Amino acid sequence: MLTVVFVILRLIPGDPAQLIVGLEASQERVQEVRRILGLDRPIVVQYVVWLKDLCVGNFGQSLRSREPVLSLLLSRLPVTFWLATLALIISVAIAFPLGIFSALRPWSWVDFFSAFAAQLGLAVPDFWLGILLMLLFAVKLQWLPLLGYVNFAENPVQWLRHLLLPAFALGFIRAAILTRMIRFSLLDELEKEYVMAARAKGLTERVVILHHTMRNALFPVITIAGLQFGYLLGGAIIIEQIFSLPGLGRLLLTAISGRDFPVVQGIVAFIAIVFTGLNLSIDLVYGILNPKISLRS
Template sequence: MRFYIRKLAALFLTVLLVSVITFLVFQVLPGDPAQIVLGVDADAHQLAELRKTMGLERPAAERYLSWIKDTSTGELGTSLRYQRPVADILQERLPVTISLAILSLGLTLIIGLPLGIYIARRDGKISALFLSVLTQLGVAVPSFWLAFLLILIFSVTFRLFPTYGYVPWHESPLGALKSLFLPALALAIPGIAVVIRYLRNTLLDQSRMDYVRTARSKGLRERSIMYRHMLRNSLIPVLTIVGLLIADTLGGSIVVENVFALPGLGNLLITSIGTRDLPLLQTLVLYIAFIVVCINFIVDMLYKIIDPRIRLKR
């Protein structure tokens, strides 16, 4: 119980620290939000009135405390660019990014785990060497370049998937899947390569352990040793990598969503940066950071489930 309390306290402090850094960074960015909203032709009186309405005339500490208080109660403010409540905008855009992240993570695990096991079992074979070379390329190539390559192959050449745009799930599940598949695959390919490499190396390390030699001396089949013993012990470092990949997926979606013109949080974040939409921008950054911190918390909890021998005391 003490461990869980400490982890929750660490989660709270991390989010609090991120909120402070987020607020301070956006205070020193060049440009006047009021000037951006009204344009360069606005007179001084209009600018002064808008700054007062936006609370820009108040001390920074007072504005920060007011922002944290409003955010904690669900009052996320009004977007300067869209002139709509930030909460409503997030509610519209969040399903796109969440769907993209879930599909990308699903492809990473569905493809990465079996191939990692396959390469480990056929270590030294030509097929395993070929896949290892491909994983090197997968790690090296950025997601946005893969996005353009996938569009060229599957959208322009074979016309199997749409080039851009998004179809909501409630309108057409198949259409939504087709509109998200290529961007999810572009995000998943580097993660697949990382999972394959880590799982292969971990399984090979486990194969040299004493308990594996003992299991073989008892006559257990290789498949049983692999899936009942070696794989479970190999999942802990892979789980850590998966937690990091989720954070990378949220970061990578910022570029990939713009390539495929998906109306998600990544596309919204780029737009809000360009327009200095502080209420929307600060909320987006804090929201994404909160998701990443919560994912790391869940990963720590899963360590104990995978291996009951672990005592997570930090």
């Protein structure tokens, strides 16, 4: 993935040095800036040097601001992290009740409502839903702020009010995926023999569902939820742009438009590391939920 992004960025029309010095600058000045930035070296050399620096935690420097890319990432990360976390909490709060009740009452009105809500969530783009939420709650009703961001340390209430609309726009789409996954997984577990045996022992339905069935049904759900969190960290670009949130998404768009190669590459590398860490965390959670799964297996 890093190789593909490195190559694609250099196929995009536009010279970063030309953008930095301006269109009216002389070619001598452009070549001087290219030399200072290291853009005059062969692409293979640039690629090897970048990978070498990346292995020691050096993400490089921004071509435009000359700031360390890692510092830029860390300064924007809290906004995207809390947006993704709140969106995941909203999606879980919506998906678990709908998914569980639809599995326990298949083909009931709850199941049909859950299926309709899931299909609606899958069909509606998150940016379009975000615009509708802005028009309703920020413009029409004026209950929530329209744009901007406030740090948690400055005003926790305003911080939450600024994140609610974009988080719901992202979380509603993910809730649709989790709802169907919870329903299918729980229905599959309810048809297995150990559930029949637990009921034959006289255990209440509450105990059967919560202490036996849900533990096994959560495995695919945890996998999807973990990966969805990774998608939220890397895929909130349009939502952050719409709501003017200073997160990784807006930083990525600015870097792409300004041909700031190190920043784009650094964000991609960071997302790759996050996905790898999430996959590892999911495997560890499997071992906690099911002691039969050991590290050796």
